Each structure stands twice: as structure tokens, then as C-alpha cells.
Amino acid sequence: MVRYNAVEDPLCYPGTHVLRNKADIEDQDLLDEFEQLMFDSRAGETLPDGELDFAHYRALHRHFFQDVYDWAGETRTIRTGKGENWFCYPEYIQNEADRLFAALAARGYLAAAADKDAFAQEAAWFLGEINAIHPFREGNGRIQLVFLTMLTRNAGYRLDDRKLRPKPFLEAMILSFSGNLAPLTAEIRRML
Numbered sequence: 422m423v424r425y426n427a428v429e430d431p432l433c434y435p436g437t438h439v440l441r442n443k444a445d446i447e448d449q450d451l452l453d454e455f456e457q458l459m460f461d462s463r464a465g466e467t468l469p470d471g472e473l474d475f476a477h478y479r480a481l482h483r484h485f486f487q488d489v490y491d492w493a494g495e496t497r498t499i500r501t502g503k504g505e506n507w508f509c510y511p512e513y514i515q516n517e518a519d520r521l522f523a524a525l526a527a528r529g530y531l532a533a534a535a536d537k538d539a540f541a542q543e544a545a546w547f548l549g550e551i552n553a554i555h556p557f558r559e560g561n562g563r564i565q566l567v568f569l570t571m572l573t574r575n576a577g578y579r580l581d582d583r584k585l586r587p588k589p590f591l592e593a594m595i596l597s598f599s600g601n602l603a604p605l606t607a608e609i610r611r612m613l
């Protein structure tokens with residue numbers, strides 16, 4: 422299955438949509454398994470420290486995908502999209518990320534939210550924005566959740582990922598792309 426709409430991608434093995442990887446796995450299902458295995462094993466380690474800024478965000482991606490991709494932690498260089506939606510063009514990623522993380526800092530990293538409802542609303546705003554930027558070629562969804570967990574902890578709450586409902590969450594993420602944040606706010610709120 423093609424999971425990304427991407428223009429010709431030098432990061433893939435020729436004639437395939439499989440990303441070149443350190444284990445040289447050319448079968449997508451096997452690569453998915455390997456990726457998740459490496460991700461889970463890195464999750465057990467101390468995570469990179471940082472300032473909840475874009476450098477920190479990229480360091481997290483590098484940490485979790487360092488075993489799989491040479492470009493772990495680096496931003497995308499080709500145009501990608503999913504379904505009907507095209508993400509930020511690569512030439513604008515840095516500026517858009519700078520803008521978003523400056524806005525996050527201006528909002529006190531969401532730690533000033535009055536209560537869980539307010540936090541969920543702000544977190545949905547952030548997730549919708551970072552998803553539209555989609556800084557990486559792969560691994561965006563997982564790093565979004567890692568970072569949301571950090572923001573939640575920093576605000577004094579706890580994100581219970583056992584309460585994540587994959588299908589409604591994905592649908593809510595897709596709606597957030599068009600500016601409808603209510604379903605995503607509700608999905609985050611039920612995990613707090």
C-alpha cells in the first residue's frame with residue numbers, strides 16, 4: 422500500500438516506495454516491523470533532553486529512528502502528502518517550524534492552561550499545526566505523540582496512551598488539517 426503521496430523519492434529503493442534503511446530491508450512489512458522494534462527499544466532509554474523547541478523535536482526523531490534511517494532527525498527534502506492533503510513544502514519547513522515553536526513558547530508550552538479542557542484545546546492546536554508541517558519523511562505521528570506526552574507532563578498532567586483510540590484519533594487528525602480542532606480536542610481530553 423502506498424502510504425505517502427510523494428514526488429520521485431531518492432530516499433526509496435528504485436522502483437519502490439520502500440525507504441532505504443540501515444538494515445537494507447526492501448520488504449515494507451518487514452521494514453515496518455523492524456522500525457517499530459527499534460522504536461520500542463529506544464523508548465526504554467532516557468530520552469534526549471531539550472527545551473521543547475524544534476531542535477528538541479528533531480533530537481527526539483533522531484533518537485527513535487537512529488537505528489533505521491541515516492536521515493533520522495533531519496527534515497524532509499521532498500513534497501509529501503497523505504490522502505487529499507499535501508503537507509508543508511520542504512523549503513518552508515524550517516520557517517514554519519520556527520514560527521510554530523515560537524508560538525508554543527509564547528503560550529508557555531501550554532503549561533499555563535487553566536485546566537484539562539483548556540490544555541486539550543491547546544494541545545490539539547499544536548498537533549494540528551505540527552502535523553501540517555510534517556517535518557520528517559516518516560515517523561511524524563509517533564514523534565507527535567512522544568512530544569505531546571512531554572508537553573502534557575510539563576503541564577502537570579499525564580497522557581494515558583492506553584486510552585488512545587487509533588481510528589477516531591486518525592480521523593480527528595485529518596479533520597484538524599482543515600482547521601476543525603474539536604474532534605482532536607475531544608480525543609486528547611479523554612486521554613488526560
Ligand SMILES: Nc1ncnc2c1ncn2[C@@H]1O[C@H](COP(=O)(O)OP(=O)(O)OP(=O)(O)O)[C@@H](O)[C@H]1O
Nearest residue numbers: 503504505506558559560561562563591594595598
Ligand atoms: N490524510 C491525512 N491528512 C492529514 N494528516 C494525516 C492524514 N493521514 C494521516 N495523517 C497523520 O499523519 C501522521 C502520520 O505520519 P507518518 O506516517 O510520518 O508517521 P508514522 O509515525 O510513521 O506513522 P503512524 O503515525 O501511522 O504510526 C499522523 O499524525 C496521522 O494522523
